[in-house]
Amino acid sequence: MSIRKHIIKWMAMTALPFYFFIFLLLSCTTDSYDKGQGKYSLMQAELVDLSINSEKEATAFTLDDGNRFTLTPYATAKWIETADTTYRAVLYYNQVSETTAEPVSLGAVPTLRAVKHWQLGQQPEDPIGIESAWLSKNRKYLNLGLLLKTGQADDNDGTQKVALAQDTIRHNDDQTCTAVFRLLHDQCGVPQYYTSRRFISILLPDTVKLDTIRLTIPTYDGQLERIFLP
Structure with a gap:
């Protein structure tokens, strides 16, 4: 199963369609492994596409530059719930x-796919922090480092919602193509006691060649627009 199919299936299971839920309380920990020593013992950290086998084990990963590695030993994590698929992860x-x-440690990276704005019943614009944003080397993803305000309350499970609205994909007079996206964020009443860093990856369209991406993010300092050139 591909990443794209996994996203569609996952989103269809949520109470609100087209949202990708970030479970802050459940994703604060990662499954770790004892650090080993090999010929290349310097630990590295990357966003990767993680290959899962029929036993729900991570067997290999592909970097955004196309290099692929087999994991020895295989890795497991509580959030790996689907067999024979591919997950986006930080490894x-x-x-x-x-x-x-x-493997030393791995964590799930929520993956968003743009949805046409008129298909979204709700379009909340609660502010969210943005620490970094960059295109992957293979131009498959737009990666975001988010800073979420979070906390715990007796009547709240700590879940926030993030989605991506596609306002338009515009074909310009100079034969170029521009995508206009908006990041949507629903705080869901979660207390804002402290800041939690989270990564998400936006899966870019593969049916059209984009020359420019315009992304608007609702920050605490107002609407922020970032422009990317794939």
Whole structure:
């Protein structure tokens, strides 16, 4: 199963369609492994596409530059719920050889796909912090480092919602193509006691070649527009 199919299935299971939920309380921990020593013992951290086998084990990963590594040993995590699929993840690892790596720690990275704005019943614009934004080397993803205000309350489970609205994909007179996206955020009444860093990856359209991406983000300082050139 591909990442795209996994997203569609996951979104269809949520109470509100087209939203990708970030479970802050459940995702504060990651599954760790004892650090090993190999020929390349310097630990690295990357956003990766993680391959899952029929036993719900992570067996290999592909970097955004196209390099692929087999995991030794295989890795598991509580958030890996679907077999024979691909997850987006942040992976800490030791490179053992040119084609193998030893896992140290891994965490899930929510993946968003743009939805036409008129398909979204709700379009909340609660402010959210943005720390970083960059295009992946393979131009498949637009990665965001978010700073979420969070906390705990007796009547709240700590879940916030993030979605991506596609306002338009415009074909310009100079034969270029521009996508206009808006990041949507619903605080869901979660207390804002402290800041939590989270990564998300936006899966870019593969049916049209984009020359420019305009992304608007509702920050605490107002609407922020970032422009990317794939």
